[in-house]
Amino acid sequence: MINFLKKITVSIKGTNPKLYYYLIKLAKRYFKNDLGIYPRILANEKEAVIDVLNSSQWNMCDGKGLVHEKLEANFSEYVKVPYSIAVNSGGMALQMAFRALGLKPGDEVIHQIDTCSATAMSVMNAGLTPIFADISKETFMIDLESVRKNKGKNTKALIMTHMWGNADEAQKITLFAKENNLLLIEDACLALGAKSGGHKVGCFGDVAVFSFGAGKPIQGGEGGMIVTSNEALARELKAMRHWGDRSFEFGVRDVTQLSWNGRLSEIIAAVVVEQLKGYPSHVSELQEKVQDFGDFLKKNIPGINIQLGPTNDIRDSVFTQVQLSIDDGLKYSKNDLWGKLKLSGIPVWHANFELINKLSLFKNGTWKEFTLKGDINRINENYNGDFKTAQHVFDYTGLGLNKMNFLSKSNFELLKSVFSNYKN
Numbered sequence: 001m002i003n004f005l006k007k008i009t010v011s012i013k014g015t016n017p018k019l020y021y022y023l024i025k026l027a028k029r030y031f032k033n034d035l036g037i038y039p040r041i042l043a044n045e046k047e048a049v050i051d052v053l054n055s056s057q058w059n060m061c062d063g064k065g066l067v068h069e070k071l072e073a074n075f076s077e078y079v080k081v082p083y084s085i086a087v088n089s090g091g092m093a094l095q096m097a098f099r100a101l102g103l104k105p106g107d108e109v110i111h112q113i114d115t116c117s118a119t120a121m122s123v124m125n126a127g128l129t130p131i132f133a134d135i136s137k138e139t140f141m142i143d144l145e146s147v148r149k150n151k152g153k154n155t156k157a158l159i160m161t162h163m164w165g166n167a168d169e170a171q172k173i174t175l176f177a178k179e180n181n182l183l184l185i186e187d188a189c190l191a192l193g194a195k196s197g198g199h200k201v202g203c204f205g206d207v208a209v210f211s212f213g214a215g216k217p218i219q220g221g222e223g224g225m226i227v228t229s230n231e232a233l234a235r236e237l238k239a240m241r242h243w244g245d246r247s248f249e250f251g252v253r254d255v256t257q258l259s260w261n262g263r264l265s266e267i268i269a270a271v272v273v274e275q276l277k278g279y280p281s282h283v284s285e286l287q288e289k290v291q292d293f294g295d296f297l298k299k300n301i302p303g304i305n306i307q308l309g310p311t312n313d314i315r316d317s318v319f320t321q322v323q324l325s326i327d328d329g330l331k332y333s334k335n336d337l338w339g340k341l342k343l344s345g346i347p348v349w350h351a352n353f354e355l356i357n358k359l360s361l362f363k364n365g366t367w368k369e370f371t372l373k374g375d376i377n378r379i380n381e382n383y384n385g386d387f388k389t390a391q392h393v394f395d396y397t398g399l400g401l402n403k404m405n406f407l408s409k410s411n412f413e414l415l416k417s418v419f420s421n422y423k424n
């Protein structure tokens with residue numbers, strides 16, 4: 001019955017989103033977590049929000065013992081990085097990080113071609129130039145050989161994106177950045193808590209960014225976080241989120257840096273404090289279910305595997321989306337699987353994002369209107385480059401399963417039953 005309703009609900013998402021979200025709200029009320037719907041309450045979010053609403057401090061304001069300061073302290077404790085700076089989105093976190101690191105128009109930032117387009121746009125909105133690199137077919141994350149080929153004399157920074165809950169090979173990439181004199185930014189928007197070499201993501205780069213927006217590991221409606229071990233950088237970032245205001249440092253209002261409103265609402269901070277509290281047990285539940293599904297695939301459907309991070313250890317991944325890799329040459333294609341899953345009401349997506357250079361902003365050359373400085377011919381060549389592995393993963397070998405599939409018994413059974421059709 002639940003599966004039948006789910007099938008109808010998922011099928012109307014595109015045609016009647018208003019009805020879809022109304023039905024989801026009803027379902028959440030009556031079935032609670034039985035439908036596996038995410039985001040969900042992980043601790044005491046409702047009470048925490050009411051506490052803020054009952055106070056007179058709904059806005060961020062430093063040094064007052066407010067909720068965002070508690071969030072920053074708890075976040076630092078969780079990721080094991082000394083300074084956390086709460087901001088209003090992951091994209092804002094990236095822009096502020098670039099500026100605080102001293103990058104200037106004409107400087108290039110290199111990142112994988114099939115991450116969220118928000119990354120490329122954050123680079124551009126900070127006045128910089130994104131340069132794309134291909135991915136490794138083993139990890140679905142950045143390929144350093146491609147970075148080597150595509151970087152130029154203006155390339156000043158590298159983004160290590162930890163995709164969909166897997167940590168990238170941090171040690172190797174950190175060393176590469178050092179050897180090539182590149183600043184290293186970790187984009188951990190999709191991977192809070194994922195581990196590389198026994199350490200949680202966030203501690204490897206000059207800075208790391210996180211997001212609390214839709215589809216992220218923990219959610220607040222919106223929001224983000226920047227973490228760093230560099231005290232001076234943290235101070236800069238704290239000023240930067242208040243339009244660069246230095247009054248808390250200088251005692252008088254002054255602005256030394258082109259900045260933004262990066263402030264996080266206290267109401268959202270209250271939600272995220274609670275989400276973070278409940279997150280470790282949420283991740284354990286996911287890891288257990290993914291392990292079970294991985295065993296099922298191994299036993300029944302050779303050729304389709306859970307795509308883990310380079311450590312190949314389920315306990316190092318947080319499964320913001322569960323990525324699958326489909327071996328080349330199997331008799332069932334990605335398209336076939338995609339169609340069957342959709343038909344059964346199972347939310348499915350790509351393992352990574354679309355290739356950014358295929359999006360109109362880049363394909364049609366509109367990017368040139370926003371590129372203030374740099375070697376336009378070289379950039380153009382990069383945007384028209386061939387990113388073979390990313391394209392192959394997008395077309396054939398990468399599939400993403402929404403974590404909702406793993407968060408309720410009925411969803412999980414349905415998922416397995418669809419995959420059972422592919423039994424060898």
Ligand SMILES: Cc1ncc(COP(=O)(O)O)c(C=O)c1O
Pocket residue numbers: 088089090091092115116118119161187189190211212213223224
């Ligand atoms: C990898 C990655 N980086 C950055 C962002 C931007 O985060 P936000 O939407 O909070 O600005 C996203 C958003 O989806 C993302 O997936």
